[in-house]
Amino acid sequence: MAETQLRFGILCCAEIARKVSRAILLSPTTTISAIGSRSLEKATAFASENHFPESTHVYGTYDAVLDDPDVDIVYVPLPTSLHLRWAVRAAEKKKHVLLEKPVALNVAELDAILAACESNGVQFMDATMWMHHPRTEKMKQLLSDDQRFGQLKYVHSAYSIAEEDDFMKNDIRVNPNLDSLGALGDAGWYCIRAILWAHDYDLPKTVTTFPDPVYNESGVILSCGATLNWKNDGKIATFYCSFFSNLCMDIIALGTRGNLRVHDFIIPFNEKVGHFYTVANSMWAELALGCGPEPSEFTISTDLPQEALMVREFARLVHRIRSGEAKPEKKWAVISRKTQVVIDAVVASIKNGFVPIEVVY
């Protein structure tokens, strides 16, 4: 039996909202019923350009979207500094909240958002799309395989992107009043999430930022990295994020028996097909003249792109709540909070001269 389509309201006309709008319309269980922008003209053009349904309500304020009874879920792609205000307000209006990453400027803000979602009984999820690609689950199966991977010892994750001059001067992600976490929030978020994902969300004991991050004139981070330490069998991880180098979206995970590599974990090169690479039980050839086996490529196809799978999963959780079958799924709030806790530790390590910072959930 086809379930009722859940109706999204979208807060602002961010570039990323174009991709997520397409995903909402691609996902069989969702549609778009409203969009709000501070400029009605901009919202009208956005709705038209992105093929929103004719019936979409177009508003010149965000509040109007939250007040619209035809909106079930609010998607919030606003600049990070506005998340606290609008995500809380959406929850208070009993709208389920799909929140762009980075979710907040710090964990205190995120806690206010999560508390509002909890007390209003609405679902929360951050919009980290790659979590929903079927490749991600396949890679997790490998990491959990004692024979093919063994015990996880080290994860390295990197997200770099060579941003243009215009971005470096004008983008909200380098504006201290809008996205003060800069590359750490935009790019580092993914790397930290990847590391936690590989560790089944077991938080590290300490986080130590690499010396000498790069900042812009306003003090916004443009590149940085850190070491995460579990103080357990030598388990560590490192990440590096940057707005300065050509696109790289790598996870390298080293286990006692095998390795995993992926080079496009955040956005697959091709939305229909994802690859990853593994090798297990490597051995030297006689005299160490070579070694084998060589890494194998795994290919995972998907009919729906990862962002549509994210929207579909969110809708599934909301449907369960509306039918009385389940309460809001807490898992996504916990994962978001753990990611934010590590980001806060990176910031604290920088502020304290790159010393190890204890991670407290």
Next chain:
Amino acid sequence: MAETQLRFGILCCAEIARKVSRAILLSPTTTISAIGSRSLEKATAFASENHFPESTHVYGTYDAVLDDPDVDIVYVPLPTSLHLRWAVRAAEKKKHVLLEKPVALNVAELDAILAACESNGVQFMDATMWMHHPRTEKMKQLLSDDQRFGQLKYVHSAYSIAEEDDFMKNDIRVNPNLDSLGALGDAGWYCIRAILWAHDYDLPKTVTTFPDPVYNESGVILSCGATLNWKNDGKIATFYCSFFSNLCMDIIALGTRGNLRVHDFIIPFNEKVGHFYTVANSMWAELALGCGPEPSEFTISTDLPQEALMVREFARLVHRIRSGEAKPEKKWAVISRKTQVVIDAVVASIKNGFVPIEVVY
């Protein structure tokens, strides 16, 4: 005109000496004339098992090899703690010195070795084989290409190997009296060399070891890593080395316009064919639904394995000296010393609580 074959004497029957002996016999300009071990019986068996020429002089001491007038070059694969003594003595006997890595326990020891080589007019080179693979030069061409790579921003290098229980208990590389640098000397050496190579041997300003290296009961490092900082346009590098995880021999170099990846930089999976992967000028697809181009694979074939190319290059330098055409080539001493200087900084950072250590050549 065929040049005279240069004659190697080999100090000890280390496992790695089997591979290098094969390389000496494969290289057209070299042969083996002597081997010495503390056990004459062991040396005799080694010479036979490794197909040494019938004419090879087999000795029960190292000194006998150094005193043999039929030896032009000495290859020293002894445990690191013995390098100072035997490399210096070899130079004093006017033998050219091919020295296994890690070259010394610290830069003071290496300086004594280099001084002995210089004052005796003999060639010095460390046995870092991958430097001599034709792939290495091809990768360097890419890193130097402004259009396909741009300015180098970040290098990550990792060498891990899952060592067996027997190695962990008995190998000289975890014995504090023989190879007290442990994984740092054995595996980290390659990673540091790779980073310096990518930077045209421009030394970093500081080195900061990641917190919490793993040691064995004798205090020998079994896994560690560090951040290298150039304090110039945000250029940094990281490395990770370990005896705990399945084989990984990666370099990832990120430039402003392109990236380079190689997964078997130390010993190619196949000695005849090496691969590396590059991508340049990556762009998002419309709506960032994907990105491209995908990385391209480059394949470099070689008739002679990299260790034979190393031996051939060493012989070429020695022939130039013997013909009076040139003095000993200093480049290899400088590269070794820079690698050792960074290793010393890693050790100093550990001893001082993982603080940044200024790198002084």
